[in-house]
Structure formats: C-alpha cells, structure tokens
Amino acid sequence: MSDKTASVPAAGQRGKSLASTLGKSWVLIFLLLETVYFCFRSEGFANPNSLQIMLFYGVLVFLLATAELFVIVTGGIDLSVGYVLGFASIISIKVIEKLTGMGLDPGLALLLGVAATLVVGLIPGLINGWLVAYLKVPPFIATFAMVGVCHGISELIINGVYAMGLPKLASDIGSGHMLYIAPGGALSLFQKPVVERGVSVLEIVPNIVVVTAVVVAIFAFLLSRTKFGRHVYAIGGNMDAAERAGIPVKRRILGVYATSSFLASLAGVVYAFMYVSGKADAGASLLLDSIAAVVIGGASLFGGSGTVGRTMVGALIIAVLDLGLRMSGTPTFDKYILVGVILILAVIMERYMQERA
Amino acid sequence: MNGESAARDGKGFLGTRAGQALATNWAAFFLVLMLITFSLTGRNFLSIVNFQNVVHLQTVPLLLAIAETFVIITGGIDLSVGFVMGLASVGAAKLMQLFLASGLTPGLSIALSMLIVLAGSLVPGLVNGIVITKFKVPPFIATMGMFGIANGLALRISQGYPMIGLPDVLPKIGNSYLLYVRPGDFVSFFAKPENFPDNRVRELLRLIPLSLPFILIVIAALAFTLRRGRFGRHTYALGGSMDASIRSGIAVDAHLVKVYVLSSALAGLAGLFNIFQTGIGNYTTFNAQYEFFAVAAVVVGGASLAGGKGRIWSSVVGVLVLAFLENGLAISGVKPFYRYIAVGVLLVVAVVIDKLFPDMR
Amino acid sequence: MDYLLETRNITKRFGGLTAVDRVSIGLRAGEALAVLGDNGAGKSTLIKIISGVHKPDEGEIFIGGKPARIDSPMDALAAGIETIYQDLALAENLDVGANIFLGRERMKRSLGILKVLDDQAMREEAQKVLDRLDIHIPSLKKTIRTLSGGQRQAVAISRSIYWDAKVLIMDEPTAALGVAEQKKVLNLVRTLKDQGIGIIIISHQMYDVFEVADRLAVMRRGVLVGERIVKETNPDEVVGLIVGSETVGKER
Known part of the structure; x- marks a missing residue:
C-alpha cells in the first residue's frame, strides 16, 4: 500500500502500477464479478445464508487445495489426495464403529477414531514422500500409484459398498452449527434448540467450516511464517540451491507429502461427518477442483510460487460456481466444463500478466 | 547419473548383456511369468475362451494406451482421453437417437454418427494442442481442463444416464467372431449359421473376436508410423530435445498439435468401439480412471514421462500385463480390488527399474 | 581480400547499453578466427547476430562479398552459417x-x-x-x-x-571436455580448415586459440580493440588486450 503513495510522481508510472495491481488481483475481481453475476442469475443467491451454504459445501476443496498447494510449491503434484480422502472416510467410520461397538462413549469414540485416522492418514503421504525424495520416482507416478493402492485398500475394507455406522453425534457435529438463534432471541451454542415443527431456527456458522478455517489458517501460517515453509519455497524455486544451502531437502519433501496426505485425511474425516458415510471414490471428482483452485490462485506447477490465501480465492471461485449453478437450477454438469475452462484461462492469464509486468 | 554409472560398472548378472535385456524388457518377462503362474493357480485361465475375452475387453484400454504413448514420448501427458472417450460414446449415441427418430435407417444412422463423431473427436485434441503450443499452458493443466470440459459435456448430453434405444445390430457386430466352428461339422464366418438352434450355441467354438483384427490393424499401423515414419521420428525428436528439433527446422508446434489430435482421435475411436461393445452410450465415471490405467500401461511398458522413450508394442505389453493381472487374480479367486494395489506397485517398480537401467542402446 | 563472411560496422544496443559497437571483422575460407574477450565484452552478442538470433541495429553482413539479410536462425542456416552451441542441440534418444x-x-x-x-x-x-x-x-x-x-x-x-x-561458429568447443577429448576436437578443427571451412571460435582457453586459430580478434566493452595474426603475437599481449592494460595496437 505504501508503494502506491511512493509512485505518485509520474502519472504514467502510477497507471502502470494500477494496472499491475489489477493484474495481480484479477482473481479477486473475477470472484467478485462471478458472485455479482449469480446474485442476479440465481434466485435466493443474494442472501447471507448462501455464504454459509457455499462455505459448507466448499470445505473439502478448501482442505484438499491446501494439501495440493504444499506439494505444488515444491514443484511436485499429489494425485492421490482424492483417494486418500476416500480411504480416510472409510477408516474413520470403521474405527469409530469398532470403538462404539466395544461400548465406548460416542464422544470418546469419535475423538479416538478421528485421531487414529489422522495418524493412519499420514502413511500414504510418507510413502509418497519416500518414493519421491529418496527413490527419485517422479511425483506424478508415485502419487498415481498411491491412487491405486488407496483405491484398492479402501474397496477391500468395505468390499465394494459404502462404509456406514457412525453414531448420531457424528452427523450432529458434521451438519451442525456453532450458534442457533430461536425465534424470540434465545441463543444456543452447538445444540439445536428443540422447537415446534415449522418454526425456523437461525443457524449460524457450520461447525466444519470453523474447523476448516482454523486448520487452513494454521497451515497458512506454517507455509508463510515458519522455517519449514520457507524451505518448501526454496526447494520449489531451485532444488540444487536449496540442497547446497544446507536445507534437508529430502526430509522436507517427505514432510510436504505427509502434510498433503494429513490434510486429505482430515478432509476424509470431515466427509464422513458430513455425509455419515464413507466410500473409496468419495474424493475422486475433487482432484480437478483442488488442483484448479491452486492454479487459479496463481501457483505455478513448476514450483516456488503460490500462497494459501490466493489458493483459497481460487477455491472460493469454484465454490461460488458450484452453489450458483445449483441454485440457478442448471445441472451441476456445467460446473466441470466451467472449471476446466477457468483452469486453462487462469494459466494463460497468469502468463500474460507476467509478460506485461 | 547414479543409475547410469551403476549400470555401467555393474558387475555380475545385471551388468551383463542378458541382464540388460531382462531389465529393459522386464514387462514382457513379467507377462510370461504371470501367464505361467496363473495357468497353474487358476482353473480355466489357460484357455482360448479366456484369452479371447481378455483381448476383447482390452480393446478400449489398448486404444487409449496407444494414444497416450505418442503424447508421453513427446514429454507431455493427456489426462483427457478417458472423458473424451465418454463424450464420443454418448455423442454418437445421441446422434444415432436423433437420426433414428428422424426416420433414417439404422445402418445409415450408425454410419453418419460414426463419421461425425470421428471428425468431432479431433476437436478436443486440437484445442489441447493449441492451448499447449500457442498459449504455453503445461500439458498437464491443458488436458486436465479438457478432462473437465469433456466430462461436463458428456454428462450434459446424457443427463447422467446411460443412453439406450440404439440399434440392436451394434452389440451384434461389436461382439461377433470371425469364425464359428463346430468341430468336425462346419465352419461359418461372422455369424453362427441361421439354422443352428440357440440352445446349442455352447457347442460352437467361437474364434477370433472381430475386435482382435481391428485392434491389431490399429496397433500395427501406428507402431509402423512411430518406428518407421517421419512423423514418428519427429515425435521422438521432440521428446529427446525440443531445442534440437526446433534448430533442425521441425515445425514443433504443428507437430505437437498433431500428436494431441491423434490422441483424442484414438479416444474418440475408443468411444465408438465402446458403443459397439455395450450397445449403449456410456459417459465416463470418475472412478473408471481410464487415463490412469492408460498412463500406467505406457509406463509399465517402459516409457518415461520425461519423454523421448516408448514404443507401441511395449505399451501393448503394458496393457496386457495389467489386464492379465486382473483376470488372473479374479480367476484364481483373489478379490478384484487387489488389482488397483497391484497396478500401483507395478508402476513404482517400472520407474525404479527404469532409473536403475537407463537405455544403453 | 575475398572474405567468406564479413561484418561491417555491426552495432547492437540493448536499451542504454551498446553491446556491440561498430564491429567489423572478416573470415576467409579455411581460416580459423578466434574471438576473445572478457565476460560481457560483446562476443556472444556478435556471434548471435551472425547466427541470426539477434538483429543488428546498424551495420551489414556480407557473405561471399554480397550483402546478406540474416533475420532469423533459419536464414543463417540457409546461408551456410552453422553454430555449434555448448548444449549441442542433439536428440539424445x-x-x-x-x-x-x-x-x-x-x-x-x-x-x-x-x-x-x-x-x-x-x-x-x-x-x-x-x-x-x-x-x-x-x-x-x-x-x-x-x-x-x-x-x-x-x-x-x-x-x-x-x-x-561454409562457416562454422563454435561456442566454447572444449569447455566441457576432458584433456584427451579437447585434443581430438582441436584436431577436428584443423581437418575442417583443410577442407575449406571458415571457423569462428569463441573461447576462454588461450591454449586452444594458439593451437588452432590463424587470427584472433579481441573485444572489450562492445568494441573491437585489436586483431592479431596468431603467429605474430603471444599470450601475454593477448591477455593485455583483453583486460585493457596495454595500449591498443593497430585499430584496423
């Protein structure tokens, strides 16, 4: 902001800096225009409640896009996030089912089940990272292979059907909100107040949106403010230089793939709580969305660039598109087409902006 | 570098010529080994009927793997083949429905639809190629975008349902055999004799599914183009050194566009074959992962994603390895889901072997 | 003075910097000309102009005594000017x-x-x-x-x-080679000369230059500061020309 005042002297220069600012934030402008478009196009879209709904349905992409970003910043790619999500959704349900079956209190069972899933969820990432960093298998192949392994193991566990059997508490959390306001102004935290049929309760902020926001914020901090994050950028910028600077490149790459798979399994747990079921291909269609979010957010697949903030803007573009199309009554099929088009345009746009800068 | 020197200095078996041959053709050896193993463990594995079935069912994966081979040799990747195939399948089905409804004969409807779809299937490749060459979008992103676009279009056309009401003759042609033999009695071409009772059809020996000569012609033609034609030579050159290709006066952009067009044309052909095989128009589901298996087959066959390397026949071996793995496991009573895991493990093995034994030709 | 290739007053500016300033050199058939200079002296830019990568702002190029238009690498190739870059541009597969x-x-x-x-x-x-x-x-x-x-x-x-x-431009031909291989490449240069090819060598290796070159041209800050017949000079004088510590001799 301060450089704006600094560039006052020459009018031409100011014009240029305005253009480059605009260029840099074209993604934000696109998001704004898109939102305005759907406010007119879709009945009921221009409503604060839509924001909540959009965020609610967006959480999986927010988490997977953050996972993907870490890997993409190193110049890699993680194709397995979708199937790690599916795998984790199944594991969490199976473990929780087992624990409640042993007579454990549902709350404790959920807590232990989630913890166990997150630990198990590190394994695919550790294997990916090991293959990429130590065996020098190209990330594309290593994580591609992991798709097969997660898919296979998931189907073996559930034998080709769905995983079900979560306690009601799980769905209460998964589709619940932080705050409820009953008519007459009675506030209630976490617990939906019991009201007569037909009386509507104001629901504010879905639980999983809060969880996602906190997690994404933590990982944004990790990437932008810690030594680990700095190393991740260094590796993506120039791996040889990073190595020569004494960065433990292999361990960092291992850490990045583990991070990715941790976030993907968290998304799996969230999926299980949202939909009270788990299946192998639960996240299969989300790979496109999550890579698109990162790329639309301006990260380069060659590594070294991208931030969590901009990735979230990319993810929001997709989330708004998703909800906007749903609410305007068009089949969601169009979403795939539009995400594909925006993905390609984003890369072209980014290059164009870079060349002008 | 490490692998290179290891292979050169390697003493013992793996350093020898035979060891090298084993390492570069390990997929073929693995295939033979697998065939022997499954012949012992699975009843009915070693039979003409089973082998014919496997080959027939692998027509689509073979077409897609061949498409992917060309692209991967240039150092690119085409993630859109699976969904372009689905788009071709439902697109052809839609056209057939329209033509039939407008009173055209089934034969004409089929022929017209095929022509239109084949021509139309060049478009995704053309778009991919132009986006990659003119706008410098990485192939991964460009074809992933096309993956979304083709998927959305296919779902739009089919509204998310398989498309039925197509001429019965489709699956009849698609699943017929070249020869129908009743040992010691008669031989009939293309269809069983009219007067032969349906309830005794099991006594017939059906030989050579029509899909076999079809796919063999495609394989042979494209293998020839790649190995012996100028087009193939330039494809390798692009993958070997883009710089050398440019300075040698090869029109690299035009060539890349052609490669992506060829890829999506083959995906379109696969979509048409799919209609003949199933008799309905099928959109591609996310969990089918055709592009996954196509790339996997090519890599197992020995190609490198870095480009410059790969052969059609090796990719065919790659497809057969994955196919017989699935088939053999199923016949031996192993749950089919192990297939996914096995493919993943094989992929990594392929790359590690490739790293240990770089091409020393 | 029938030159195979000749540049007359070639000038190339990048923004405010004059990378090549009115440089005129000539190359005869069967002759090896070494172009020497410190980093940033302009020798790479000069070579890129001759091989069609850059277009000169001023000056002319003559091939076989006739003025030639070299607007692209393809034009250079068509005119018989080939450049061997350090990366060689071969398809390794x-x-x-x-x-x-x-x-x-x-x-x-x-x-x-x-x-x-x-x-x-x-x-x-x-x-x-x-x-x-x-x-x-x-x-x-x-x-x-x-x-x-x-x-x-x-x-x-x-x-x-x-x-x-007809003209071969070699950019640091021996830089990435072992000693035995360097010798072979220098022998190859002699063979090429015998066959009437004109060769321009860019090199940092004084040994190479004195081994195979017939003449040498030294550039400093974009300007041609001296030309010598190899037999009539010595490494000390050449180094002096490169770093500019000696008074410039005959300026053409």
Missing part, C-alpha cells in the same frame, strides 16, 4: 544418423506405396561424413546418450558439415 538427418530425413518406398525412414541410407551417409572428418564412433546404431562429450560434439559438427556449412 536418437542415433547418429537420425540426428544428422533430423528434420530432413531420408525416406524410401516400402511395398511400393508406404514412405518409410531409410535408416540404413542415413547411417551410411553419416559414416561417410564421419570418415571425411576422421571421426571414429564405435556403432552408429547407438543413441547419442551413450556417446562421450567429444563424440557428441563431433556428431554436431558432422551434421553441420553434411548440410554444407
């Missing part, structure tokens, strides 16, 4: 014959209708040009990847010669 004929493949008819690559003929032609230049490569069926650095360079040079290069 293809064999020697395929590389020499890359983009201009020999075809033959097979079964009467199909046009197929005639790898046999391409290898035979490759062998001829390798023999002519006295280069030994064990098997032409092997891919470039399996060849040594010196062999690769020889292949790149053979390709230029096969396609009738």
